[in-house]
Amino acid sequence: MASFFSTYALPTIIIVVQIAVVVGILLGCVAYLTLAERKVLAAMQLRMGPNVVGPFGLFQPIADGLKLLTKETVIPSGANRILFVAAPMLTFILSLIAWAVIPFGQGMVIADINVGILYLFAISSLGVYGIVVAGWASNSKYAFLGALRSAAQMVSYEVSIGFVIVTVLLCAGSMNISKIVEAQRHLWFFIPLFPMFILFFISGLAETNRTPFDLVEGESELVAGYFVEYSSMTFALFYLGEYANMILISAMTAILFLGGWLPPFDIAPLNWVPGPIWFFAKTCFGLFFFLWARATLPRYRYDQLMRLGWKVFLPLSLGYVALVAGVLVYGGLV
């Protein structure tokens, strides 16, 4: 019995506590990201932003959450009930389980698996299902059109994200995320791979359906896209999932290109700061670009979006893979 406790029960309890901590922190970040977005947009448009609920509007996300919780969940009469309710859950679950392999600091990771980066890529490529199933199950033409656009868009940009990840893997020589970060101890990858860094970030915008690639929910033509029929908590889950995905893409950018939890230089005042704080700062840096892009850029036209994905990003990233591999082999770096 004692061996059962030490081999199964204790690790299970530890893992559950770790998961609870990560999910709790993440949900807090998601809530305050919505506030940060409104504040940043307001500042860029010379407005105040939410400032009524609590000091500087700090309780606004809580008020929004309570409002959504108390509203009625409406299920359209022609909808496929099970899939209609399952779709937002799927989106939300997928946005959370990706965090299992993200290292917040040296050894601070729930599952340190060998194929960590592939796992992240797999999870982010599944995100399209929540959207497509939601669009189909709603039995509404606007939701369906939004879902179809989204499926095409996410599949297109995944290809270039895949090639960007391959270039990073070539440089790091491992698919373990902790090892990828460790490989950047002397030189962050965004310096040698600068074009890929930009490309990854733009593809990340498309993958999370954010401006300027948010024609999935283009309100002027599709009302609100795939979640037009959703209300209350089912809507809130989509919303939370979208913001959690934004944080995930920023965290991936930090891990792949900005050295994860490592300080910029391994010198005295900088390496006193603990790793998770560096990681948090780098993720926030990425998130600010998400918000900045939303405040600045107009929406892409659909054919231009597809052109950018297939005719510009794909050849560029494929060419860079060949270039990096060639430099590594013939430069004698591997």
Added chain:
Amino acid sequence: MIIQALAFYVFAAIAVASGVMVVASRNPVHSVLFLILAFFNAAGLFVLLGAEFLAMTLVIVYVGAVAVLFLFVVMMLDINFVALREGFMRYLPVGAAIGLVLLAELLLVVGSWSFAPKAKTIADSPIKAPDELSNAAALGKVIYTDHILLFQASGLILLVAMVGAIVLTLRERAGVRRQRVGVQIARRREEVIEIRKMPASGANVGGAGE
């Protein structure tokens, strides 16, 4: 160990059950979703075998790309479920006959099944322990050395399939205006804008309603 066995039976049972549901469910969209569930459980089985790279590749390629396109197409089908069930009795004999033939073939295959004589030694031969050589590296060492010809040949087959798909679908239609980004960017200001001085005749400047 018992947890692993339990996990195996759970994954295997769900994979088989969802495989049955792919065929049995009335709604084709549900079929595709059950297919995705089957893929996931197959990936779970790969993880239990220690083939984590294959598991992730299965999820990325089949669930992340192939099944999305399946779903994409199936959702746009306009299927009349009443018409689908019509004539069930009429087609039953033919369907049953085909099913019987397939079943007989399967039984023949299973009956004459034998393991390759070297299978036991190959399975026992020590591939390096997972902590020495990662999954992907082990696979790469085999694919790019011993089986390079087969690997290249399968790549070529895929290339031919891709070229074929493009040739079949690409057609130049006349009279369609296309955006040519290169031309747009290459345009200079002098080519499109011309500034001319208009003769200003004193009395009419600012005059309205002429």
